[in-house]
Amino acid sequence: xxxxYGSAIRLESAKRAAAAALVEARANNWTMAVxxxxxxGDLVYFEKMDETQTGSVTVAQAKARSAARFKRPTKAFQDSxxxxxxxxxxLGIEGAVPVEGGVPIVIGEKIVGAIGVSGGTSPQDGQxxxxxxxxxxxVTTERAGRS
Numbered sequence: 001x002x003x004x005y006g007s008a009i010r011l012e013s014a015k016r017a018a019a020a021a022l023v024e025a026r027a028n029n030w031t032m033a034v035x036x037x038x039x040x041g042d043l044v045y046f047e048k049m050d051e052t053q054t055g056s057v058t059v060a061q062a063k064a065r066s067a068a069r070f071k072r073p074t075k076a077f078q079d080s081x082x083x084x085x086x087x088x089x090x091l092g093i094e095g096a097v098p099v100e101g102g103v104p105i106v107i108g109e110k111i112v113g114a115i116g117v118s119g120g121t122s123p124q125d126g127q128x129x130x131x132x133x134x135x136x137x138x139v140t141t142e143r144a145g146r147s
Contacts, residue, residue, distance in 0.1 A: 001091035003071055006110025008038035012134055014045035016117050017105065020135030021128040022049060025119070032119035032128055033060040036105075039113055041095075049119070056118035063102030063125075066095055071111055073128060074102035101125030103133055119133030 005144035009017075025032040026049075033048040035058040042062070045099045048057055052077050070077075076099035081087040090098050101121035117128040 003104075003106060003109065003111050005039040006041075006108065006112050009036065009044055009105055009107075009113035010028070011044060013105075014113070017132035017136050018045055019049050019116065021117050021132035022047060024128045024131035025049065025117075025124075028100070028124070028127075029123055030120045032117055032130070033057050034059040034132065035064040036132075037061070037064040037068050037113050037117045039068060039111060039115070040067040041114070044113060044124070048139060052119045059097075059099070059118035060116040062116065063097050063099065063129075064114045064120060065102075066097035066112065067102035067104045067114035067116065073077060073100070073104065073126075074098065074116075075100040075122075078122065099128075101129050103129045105133060105136060107136065116132075 018034045021034045031049045031052040033052050036045045061122040073098045079089045081098040104111045115132045117125045
């Protein structure tokens, strides 16, 4: 069953996810741009490290928007594109970004937004996006433990 949307991510959580993604980038000496969007794919928070290539600004936002609107990581589009010749149809889907680095943010089994990271290779972008997601899940788990 497809995941449903929940209430949109709040600014504080968006900043926490972006900060964790950039900590991962810095730890690996990568320069990255990170975007966090709400359930509609609209920008909630954006940050870019010094010396990040300028094209990554647009790409990070596009990855986040794609992950939120299509309810799946952008890596799913990347994998579909390369799996079979039929995968080329992905290129015809407006707004679908077939490059790893965009991941939906799921809290309490609901999509609340997405994170998009750009600046490195596809796996590096994905690694940083995962770090951002993990930071939110750690806080959610911690809060649930206090309840």
